Amino acid sequence: MIGQHDTAGGAHFAFTDRWGGVSAAPRGTLNLGGAVGDDPSAVRANRGLAARALGLSPGGVVWMNQVHGDAVAVVEGPWEGEEVPAADGVVTARRGLALAVLTADCTPVLLADPVAGVAGAAHAGRPGLVAGVVPATVRAMVALGADPSRITARTGPAVCGACYEVPGAMRADVAAAEPAAHAVTRRGTPAVDVRAGVHAQLRKLGVADVAGSAVCTLESDDHFSYRRESTTGRLGSYVWLEG
Secondary structure (H helix, E strand, O other): OOOEEEEOEEEEEEEEEOOOOOOOOOOOOOOOOOOOOOHHHHHHHHHHHHHHHHHHHHHHHEEEEEOOOOOOOOOOOOOOOOOOOOEEEEEOOOOEEEEEEEEEEEEEEEEEEEOOOOOEEEEEEEHHHHHHHHHHHHHHHHHHOOOOHHOOOEOOOOOOOOOOOOOOHHHHHHHHHHHHHHHEEEOOOOOOOOOHHHHHHHHOOOOOOEOOOOOOOOOOOOOOOOHHHHOOEEOOOOOOEEO
């Protein structure tokens, strides 16, 4: 269920795998995505299972309406019946509030400055990398008092550069925005490495403590992958600061 849960200076970073939930195939079993055609009651149950496994309140997790853009929302609590705004980044200065990202090949980016008490999360797919959602999220954290030199950044399971094949023109467009994302597949064809691009963007912003999961979602049967399965579930990545 929880594939990885790390702590650093009072910050928690957690990533789910696809197991331990109640969703049926092809979204079996721990689908956390509410917009992939799954039974809403199964999604609610899965979100509750994952939250409780992390010691969190299921109703105390902030989710986003992800649209592959660069908008960032500043939050003080869950939406509680409000319409969830379109955003691919979310930040908070409230300790104990968990921020969540949904992915199934894109790169989930979790950020925390425990000294300032500021956390952030971003959904970085290829369009988001080009749009600059990660720099936008860091800037929003800085506006709340964070210092990039104190931020710890963790990225979760995502499709690797050797598997993310794209047309040559698309790779050129991405590399023009972030050269570190230029990649080739094992067959030597054009590819994009979003995770490498995200890490490069973070370091350019002054974030020194950057690390990521080695899991490639397309290659791992324990993780959802849109490129492998098309109709599938979504993984969850969570960040929060101890109160």
